Amino acid sequence: MSSNATPPSRPATLEDVARVAGVSRATVSRVINGAASVDPALRRAVEQAVDATRYVPNRAARSLVTRRTDSVALVVSERRDLTVSSPFVGRMFSDPHFGRVVSGLLEVLRPAGVQLMLMLADDDASCDRLVGYLRQGHVDGVVLISQHAADPLPELLAASALPAVLAGRPARPDLPIGSVDVDxxxxxxxxxxxxxxxxxxxxxxxxxxxxxxxxxxxxxxxxxxxxxxxxxxxxxxxxxxxxxxxxxxxxxxxxxxxxxxxxxxxxxxxxxxxxxxxxxxxxxxxxxxxxxxxxxxxxxxxxxxxxxxxxQPVEEMAAEMARSLLARINDPQQPALSRVFDPELVVRRSA
Missing domain, CATH: 3.40.50.2300 (Response regulator)
Incomplete structure (x- = not known):
């Protein structure tokens, strides 16, 4: 590895990393962008040079090349019930199931450098706005929590080019959308x-x-x-x-x-x-x-x-949703796969 001197007055660049690692700028770029074909020894040299120079990737510039946002949306679709006094958002956050889903998703998304955005759809107008937003390329994919059979979102997402995975099996078994559920x-x-x-x-x-x-x-x-x-x-x-x-x-x-x-x-x-x-x-x-x-x-x-x-192993199921979604984002030609987890009886004192 070459000298690791980097002028302290400016952020490190790809050229700085390449100089310290003793490789070409193109090799550094391939490592940082996750290319699988880089020799392991060269990859280690680049990773060490990144640490030594404290290089921080310019995600804005990278997104212009990769067309990635490094973010996915967790969309919660629940039609507003005007007969229920408690607000939908309050009921959602008070349900322990929701927190477990978020925890399982973040376990996979954080190490991958992917941000999780929460989006809600509780009526036709918000559903239309959400679909328009998603189609504009603001996120790379969607995890959809949609529980009602009449919800149009699973079908709309299946018809779009946006990678998506559904929490729970779709109401229509033939719908081409990935899903994760318990039996x-x-x-x-x-x-x-x-x-x-x-x-x-x-x-x-x-x-x-x-x-x-x-x-x-x-x-x-x-x-x-x-x-x-x-x-x-x-x-x-x-x-x-x-x-x-x-x-x-x-x-x-x-x-x-x-x-x-x-x-x-x-x-x-x-x-x-x-x-x-x-x-x-x-x-x-x-x-x-x-x-x-x-x-x-x-x-x-x-x-x-x-x-x-x-x-039902909610955290494990959510982690599987995140892995499935990232795989579809990295290779949009992959088929939409579904996985069903086995349940387990936990005996305590009530029965």
């Missing part, structure tokens, strides 16, 4: 099997919204497994994946089946609202009523008693 039906079946093994016979479930694929798949998986155990009479009340919704749905469930002895609540956050209703009705958990949730989020540990639940 929702298999997870709900684990809950049913556990309640049956405990001897529960008068069972019910608080579902998620049934216009969401996750809500429908969890219900279908639970009722199918219960039927295999000879329990085709599952009492069902629809919830909304919120703590308040869980309390409301549990009240309705007890009205319909006062002698309930086992409940599958389709999210931990709803279970956090449902358990106090059982306590106020004098029903001991798990002695009188066994309760199983879904997610294995921080809400499961906040429940009293702590919640037996179906774990």
């Amino acid at each position: 929702q039906a298999a997870g709900a079946a684990l809950a049913a099997d556990h309640l049956m093994a405990r001897g529960c016979r008068r069972i019910g479930t608080i579902t998620g919204p049934l216009d969401m694929p996750s809500g429908r798949h969890r219900l279908d998986g639970f009722t199918a497994a219960a039927a295999r155990h000879g329990r085709g009479d599952v009492v069902t009340v629809e919830g909304d994946f919120t703590q308040h919704g869980g309390a409301t749905a549990m009240t309705a469930l007890l009205q319909r089946r006062p002698d309930l002895d086992g409940v599958f609540v389709a999210s931990d956050l709803m279970a956090l609202g449902a358990l106090p209703v059982l306590h106020r009705r004098g029903r001991s958990v798990p002695d009188d009523v066994a309760v199983v949730g879904f997610d294995d989020s921080s809400a499961a540990l906040a429940c009293e008693p702590q919640l037996t639940t179906v774990r």
